[in-house]
Structure formats: structure tokens, C-alpha cells
Amino acid sequence: MAKIKFSIIVSMLFNCIVLVCFLLQHLFGLFEVRTLAIQPGDWYHFYGIFTTVFVHASTQHLLFNIIPLFVLITLLLNFYMKVFLRVLLFIWLVGGLGVFFFGADGYHVGASGLVFGLIAFLIISGFVRQNRTLLTVSLLVVVFYGGSLYGVLPLSPTVSWEGHLFGAISGLIAAILWRDKGPGKDLHLFYINKKSQEDDEYLHFSN
Numbered sequence: 001m002a003k004i005k006f007s008i009i010v011s012m013l014f015n016c017i018v019l020v021c022f023l024l025q026h027l028f029g030l031f032e033v034r035t036l037a038i039q040p041g042d043w044y045h046f047y048g049i050f051t052t053v054f055v056h057a058s059t060q061h062l063l064f065n066i067i068p069l070f071v072l073i074t075l076l077l078n079f080y081m082k083v084f085l086r087v088l089l090f091i092w093l094v095g096g097l098g099v100f101f102f103g104a105d106g107y108h109v110g111a112s113g114l115v116f117g118l119i120a121f122l123i124i125s126g127f128v129r130q131n132r133t134l135l136t137v138s139l140l141v142v143v144f145y146g147g148s149l150y151g152v153l154p155l156s157p158t159v160s161w162e163g164h165l166f167g168a169i170s171g172l173i174a175a176i177l178w179r180d181k182g183p184g185k186d187l188h189l190f191y192i193n194k195k196s197q198e199d200d201e202y203l204h205f206s207n
Contacts, residue, residue: 007077011070018069018111021054022062033057037107038099038163048108049096055109065111068145072118079137080125083178090177091117091170098166108160113167116152119145120171128175130185 025033036051056062077084095113119141126138152165 003081004074004078007074007081010077011073014073015066015070018054018056018066019062022056025055026059033109034107037109038096038103039107040100040103040105046100049093049100052096052109053092053111053114056111057109061110065115068115068148069111069118072115072122072141072145075122075137075141076118079134080178083181087121087174087178088114088118090174091121091167094170094173095163095167098169099160099162102166103160103162108163110160110163112151112160113163116149116164116167117171117174119149120168121175122171124172124175125179128179 033055036048036055037045038048038052039045056065073088076087080087092114095117099108099113122141123138123146126134126136129135149168151159152161152168154161
């Protein structure tokens with residue numbers, strides 16, 4: 001119980017930072033959207049890779065990201081605490097670099113790349129690890145957020161689908177890179193056992 005409380009608190013703190021940045025941006029006008037955005041190929045604004053997560057174009061844009069971000073960070077920290085920081089930073093930086101080098105001209109803002117990366121990591125990792133608890137988490141993420149993955153397609157000129165795509169790719173890579181860290185395999189689909197005195201084989205299922 002303490003672990004889940006800690007995960008929720010950390011997730012809330014992260015989202016509070018995102019929310020405060022949004023208020024400073026839109027209510028007090030302390031900075032423009034493009035100031036902290038990723039501007040592909042513009043080395044003067046290379047720092048946007050690190051700051052774009054904290055910038056959102058509208059209240060709707062913020063809500064679309066901050067709600068799933070809270071859920072996904074909580075899940076990541078609760079079930080993958082040993083690799084939490086490595087996975088989060090990897091998705092954040094690699095996804096941002098993908099947009100910086102291959103994104104379309106313009107200003108790419110928002111935490112959606114991080115959201116897509118966390119979705120991909122949580123889905124893939126449960127299957128890769130063959131852990132019953134993590135597989136359950138994977139299936140829940142598929143049910144609630146799997147449908148959003150169509151966002152990796154260039155369906156709208158005003159949406160940074162590149163951010164979604166490279167976020168998802170970085171999450172997939174992270175799931176493979178750290179597949180041996182944290183909770184291990186405890187789910188065996190089946191194994192083959194040949195009886196010592198007979199030639200026929202039997203499939204024994206276990207869970």
C-alpha cells in the first residue's frame with residue numbers, strides 16, 4: 001500500500017509541475033509556446049527536447065495529456081520502480097531527439113510523446129517479461145489506452161504525430177532494453193514433458 005501511495009504522490013507532483021507551467025504560460029504570459037517547444041533542426045532551440053513536455057497549446061491539449069500521464073507514471077513507478085527513472089528519461093530524450101531530427105517544420109509541444117512512450121512500454125514489457133502481474137497491467141493499458149495508438153499516423157496537420165510515433169518507438173525499445181530488470185518471469189504457457197517409458201508426449205499447462 002505504501003508503494004502505491006508513493007507512486008501516486010510522485011505522479012501528482014510531476015503533473016503539478018506541468019500544470020503550473022501551463023498556468024504561467026497562459027494566465028501570466030511569462031513565456032510563449034514556441035520558446036520551450038521542439039523546433040526540428042534548430043540547434044539554437046535544442047533544449048526544447050527537455051522542455052516541450054511542460055508546454056501545451058490549450059486547456060484541452062493539457063487535459064488529453066495530464067490525465068493519462070498521471071495514470072501511466074503511477075503504473076510505471078509502482079510496477080517498475082527499479083528502472084523507473086531510466087525508462088522515463090529514455091522515452092523523454094529519445095522520443096524528443098526523434099522529433100528534433102525527423103519532425104516536420106514547426107513547433108512541437110506537449111507531453112503526448114511521453115504518454116505514447118509509456119503506453120508502448122507498459123504494453124510490451126508485460127508480454128516480454130511473461131510476468132502475470134505485469135501482463136495484467138499490459139492488458140489494462142491496452143483496454144484503456146490502446147485505441148489511442150492510431151495517433152502515430154499522420155491524420156492531422158496540426159497534431160505532432162511524429163512526437164507520438166517516436167515516443168511509442170522509444171517506449172518499445174525501452175521495454176526490450178530493460179526486459180531483465182525488475183519483476184521476472186513467473187508465467188509459463190506450457191512445456192513438453194516426455195514420459196520416460198513411453199514415446200508419446202504430453203503438454204503440461206501451468207500458470
